[in-house]
Amino acid sequence: MMQMLKSKKAKLKEAYFNESYKPNTKQECIAAINLKYKAGLSSINTSYSNINKSKNVWWFSIATSKFQGPVNLLLKI
DSSP states (O other): OHHHHHHHHHHHHHHHTSTTOOOOSHHHHHHHHHHHHOOOOOTTTEEEEEOOSSSSOOOOOOOGGGGGSOOEEEEEO
């Protein structure tokens, strides 16, 4: 299991430094931001939303309990 995680991290680093890399999932976005900015984002402290391409709308469904600590909001365009 640990080797699989290391392999995923190595692949992410390789892809991230490729100019055409665009993260698609919440986990990929978090990993890319953590890698580039040495941030402390995780699934627990981060909410994520895709912007709907067919309509100009987006939204977050955030539990109010998340606001007891730091909260990070990511919008994928």
